[in-house]
Amino acid sequence: MNGLLYGLRDIVIKETLHIRRDPATLVMALMLPLIQLILFGYALDFDVRHIRTAVVDYDHSRESRAYIDGLRNTHYFDIVADLPTPDAAYDALRRGDERVAIVIAPGFARDVAAGRRPVVRILLDGSDSQVANPARSALMNAPNQMPTQGLTAPDVRVDVLFNPDVRTQVYTIPGLVCVLLQLITVSLTSFSLVREREQGTLEQLMVSPVGRLGLMVGKLVPYSVIAFFELGAVLGLGYLIFDVRVAGSVLLLFMLAIPFILAALALGLFISTIAENQAQALQFTLLTVLPSILLSGYISPRENLPGPLYILSEILPVTHFIQICRAIAVRGAGLWDVMPSVLALIAIATVLIVASTTRFRKSVS
Amino acid sequence: MSANAIEIEGLTKRFGNFTAVDNLSFQVASGTIFGFLGPNGSGKSTCIRMLCGLLQPTSGTARVNGHDIRQDPEAIKRSIGYMNQSFSLYRDLTVMENLTFFGGIYGLRGDDLTRRRQSVIDLVGIGDYLDRRAGQLSGGWRQRLALAAALIHEPQLVFLDEPTAGIDPVARRELWDLLFDLAAAGKTLFVTTHYMDEAERCNEIAYIYLSKLMVQGTPAELKQLPDVSPEGTRRIAIAAASPPKALVALKKEPFALDATLVEAEIHLLMPSDTLDQAALDALAKAGVESGKVRPIDPSLEDVFVTITRKLAKENHQ
Numbered sequence: 001m002n003g004l005l006y007g008l009r010d011i012v013i014k015e016t017l018h019i020r021r022d023p024a025t026l027v028m029a030l031m032l033p034l035i036q037l038i039l040f041g042y043a044l045d046f047d048v049r050h051i052r053t054a055v056v057d058y059d060h061s062r063e064s065r066a067y068i069d070g071l072r073n074t075h076y077f078d079i080v081a082d083l084p085t086p087d088a089a090y091d092a093l094r095r096g097d098e099r100v101a102i103v104i105a106p107g108f109a110r111d112v113a114a115g116r117r118p119v120v121r122i123l124l125d126g127s128d129s130q131v132a133n134p135a136r137s138a139l140m141n142a143p144n145q146m147p148t149q150g151l152t153a154p155d156v157r158v159d160v161l162f163n164p165d166v167r168t169q170v171y172t173i174p175g176l177v178c179v180l181l182q183l184i185t186v187s188l189t190s191f192s193l194v195r196e197r198e199q200g201t202l203e204q205l206m207v208s209p210v211g212r213l214g215l216m217v218g219k220l221v222p223y224s225v226i227a228f229f230e231l232g233a234v235l236g237l238g239y240l241i242f243d244v245r246v247a248g249s250v251l252l253l254f255m256l257a258i259p260f261i262l263a264a265l266a267l268g269l270f271i272s273t274i275a276e277n278q279a280q281a282l283q284f285t286l287l288t289v290l291p292s293i294l295l296s297g298y299i300s301p302r303e304n305l306p307g308p309l310y311i312l313s314e315i316l317p318v319t320h321f322i323q324i325c326r327a328i329a330v331r332g333a334g335l336w337d338v339m340p341s342v343l344a345l346i347a348i349a350t351v352l353i354v355a356s357t358t359r360f361r362k363s364v365s
Numbered sequence: 366m367s368a369n370a371i372e373i374e375g376l377t378k379r380f381g382n383f384t385a386v387d388n389l390s391f392q393v394a395s396g397t398i399f400g401f402l403g404p405n406g407s408g409k410s411t412c413i414r415m416l417c418g419l420l421q422p423t424s425g426t427a428r429v430n431g432h433d434i435r436q437d438p439e440a441i442k443r444s445i446g447y448m449n450q451s452f453s454l455y456r457d458l459t460v461m462e463n464l465t466f467f468g469g470i471y472g473l474r475g476d477d478l479t480r481r482r483q484s485v486i487d488l489v490g491i492g493d494y495l496d497r498r499a500g501q502l503s504g505g506w507r508q509r510l511a512l513a514a515a516l517i518h519e520p521q522l523v524f525l526d527e528p529t530a531g532i533d534p535v536a537r538r539e540l541w542d543l544l545f546d547l548a549a550a551g552k553t554l555f556v557t558t559h560y561m562d563e564a565e566r567c568n569e570i571a572y573i574y575l576s577k578l579m580v581q582g583t584p585a586e587l588k589q590l591p592d593v594s595p596e597g598t599r600r601i602a603i604a605a606a607s608p609p610k611a612l613v614a615l616k617k618e619p620f621a622l623d624a625t626l627v628e629a630e631i632h633l634l635m636p637s638d639t640l641d642q643a644a645l646d647a648l649a650k651a652g653v654e655s656g657k658v659r660p661i662d663p664s665l666e667d668v669f670v671t672i673t674r675k676l677a678k679e680n681h682q
Contacts, residue, residue: 200453
């Protein structure tokens with residue numbers, strides 16, 4: 001008998017038995033690659049189409065509408081809003097509602113009729129270089145691709161707002177801040193309740209007068225402080241190393257980080273109530289990492305996501321905070337501009353804390 | 366405060382089709398050490414969880430320190446101490462930090478906290494280890510710390526769920542000395558254990574099996590139960606040179622109603638009209654040298670073994 005290999009057969013049988021007794025791990029091991037395939041396949045789509053676009057049409061002529069239809073037919077632009085003034089378009093861009101605004105001056109039809117090149121002014125949100133660059137080239141090339149009925153190619157003048165140099169870091173660093181922050185907070189909290197359950201200290205707490213909400217929120221507070229420190233550190237380093245400044249109010253950014261950090265911590269807490277042991281808590285945490293990077297809009301625009309993945313991305317706290325962070329840090333947005341994202345974060349935090357507290361009661365019984 | 370720390374009335378808990386606790390009724394007098402015994406899975410833990418206000422009963426109820434477990438579980442939590450079989454304090458916190466935390470969650474602050482903390486430190490004698498992490502304490506010291514934490518808010522009633530499981534005999538004895546001190550100070554101790562010598566130390570015992578209360582009484586009362594020493598039987602101890610061989614030989618005899626081995630003696634339950642000589646003959650036949658024979662009373666182990674086997678047999682039929 002070979003001494004080194006002695007017992008091999010029995011160990012293999014024993015391990016197989018372990019795997020069969022723990023179907024959750026097996027399912028995770030088999031499902032994870034499939035999930036990754038779908039996530040990477042759909043999310044990593046850098047071929048930008050369907051850019052949300054607003055139109056300010058002062059001319060209201062058949063010619064101006066033909067020009068806009070032509071842009072729509074390129075499939076690069078989804079015309080989603082008709083706005084009255086360039087100021088309204090600017091606000092919409094700052095809020096992040098649209099990324100491109102096309103302003104058609106009065107006299108477009110007259111210029112076309114006179115054989116002059118009509119002027120089209122474009123407002124372009126430069127905060128996302130992955131959208132801004134393709135959008136610009138699509139606009140420049142659009143007239144050439146159009147079936148122009150004697151239409152003179154317009155003189156397209158592009159104003160890049162917010163990140164005029166279209167620097168990549170200006171766009172990626174604020175997103176990275178959010179992703180890192182969620183990663184830290186979720187992983188810190190997801191272990192905390194599971195650990196108490198494994199060590200038996202949870203039972204000791206439950207026979208004491210400690211309230212369930214007191215326990216839950218009490219666990220969140222110290223981690224929130226860590227998360228805030230982390231936010232300051234990452235923003236500070238982003239400024240020092242990559243020269244990425246916060247265009248809007250830093251104070252506002254920190255204040256709006258509160259609902260985000262609460263939501264992320266609550267997500268960790270929720271994982272803590274469904275995981276039976278620390279190994280499972282780790283698996284569940286890993287399960288949130290990939291969608292947070294791929295679906296949140298951090299890497300590639302969410303416009304390309306198919307419906308179900310888009311809905312999934314809405315559930316992730318990081319998606320909303322990335323929008324807040326980019327709006328404030330890059331586009332200098334104010335509180336009202338980012339209100340929808342703030343409300344979404346508060347809703348997520350509330351649902352998760354209530355769900356955790358309820359699930360926790362059941363798991364104790 | 367009433368004379369009873371705990372009054373249980375028809376307490377029942379079902380999980381789906383499984384009845385974990387079946388119509389339990391008994392009282393625990395204040396100031397006693399009450400032994401709550403039964404095999405694993407007999408419903409002890411479920412019962413304790415209900416008494417501590419962690420779990421609501423399916424039917425029946427109980428009053429703990431005068432509070433109804435259905436109506437006021439939170440008042441119960443404030444008025445009881447609880448010490449678990451597995452060490453359930455924070456291993457990465459020091460002894461002092463653990464005590465401060467547990468004092469805090471029972472609402473102790475400032476001078477009250479300092480005074481109570483010092484009092485339990487003195488009580489269990491853990492003063493030399495205050496800065497040590499709880500995880501680095503030996504098993505016996507851990508249990509002392511757990512007891513100190515369970516007592517910090519001065520509960521009149523303390524639940525101790527297998528407090529001595531897995532600790533060495535000396536530490537076990539010392540912990541029991543502490544429990545005697547507490548009982549002497551008027552506290553009620555509700556203790557579960559699998560150790561028969563610990564059961565002997567209890568003022569009163571309730572024994573549950575298959576979710577039902579089998580017997581309740583003082584250890585002396587239990588040993589006198591007719592089921593344990595049926596009419597027309599007696600118990601003797603026979604010393605033997607090779608006790609295991611002697612046990613095997615005696616168990617084959619039809620007159621051996623029950624036989625077990627204690628130290629170097631065989632404890633034998635047999636019909637009263639069977640002579641000692643019959644047992645000695647059986648040993649001689651098996652080639653085992655036998656010694657002195659003496660009459661004995663049943664032990665608590667005999668009590669529980671007999672009752673459990675009797676019920677198992679009835680259930681089988």
